[in-house]
Amino acid sequence: MSHIAKIAAGAALVFGLGPAAHAQVLMERNISMQMAMTAFQGAVEECKKSGSNDITVAIVDRAGQVALLARANNASPHNLELARRKAYTARTFRSTTMAWRDRTAAGTANAPQRQLA
């Protein structure tokens, strides 16, 4: 084996073949439609207990894409987009929006995260 071929074979072993040997289809868990419907109805029921009879709900999946949107009967024009953005924020930062809000307060190191679309 020539010198160059040896180097190439070594490089292939280090960078390529190892991971490639274990390659397989990615399996990801995601929210199903049935789960989305159940979660939506659960939220509606829970909020009725505290006197909120008319809530707008957004459910996004693991990619942050809409799985379900429900606009309340008396919703204001902004409610649906706000619900969706709250869900997106919670999904992408893997925390409640309340916690994320505190973590990204003005003046903190994480404040620029708020500039994300």
Added chain:
Amino acid sequence: MPSFWRGFLFAGCVAGLGLAAPYVQSQTLNQKNVSMEQAVQIVQAAIEFCKESDPRISIAVLDRDGLVRLLVRTSGAQPHNLDLARRKAYTAKTFKMSSADWTKRTAPGSDLEAQRQLEDTIALGGGVPIMIGNDAIGAVGVSGNSQTGDETCAKAGIAKIQDQLK
């Protein structure tokens, strides 16, 4: 008063009366609309009705303004499905007819072809308006199967609340 001015005055009075008449009876507009509770019933009925023939449907229920009342994306939906469902419903709502009928009416070469350039419309079957008499109070759009299959699912959803549409 010269006759010219008398005529002018008379015309002015008539115009004034004509304008004023409708406003004397002015009152707040009362419009019927699709409620969220109805939207939930429609979606559940459509899913139930089509669970054998069309288990992978995404559904949009729009209100009388063409705005989203309820969107439900099926498990394993393709990226386009939800927007297609919404646009089918929007088309049905704004033209007060099924999107399949609208598709025929706006066929290429027809007088109405240019309607297809309107934003948010889509020339595909699967959108059905929710009618009370001649008033479209909303619409349902389905995407995920054949166009006729989608329309059947949408109609099954509306049928569930048909007795409330009055």
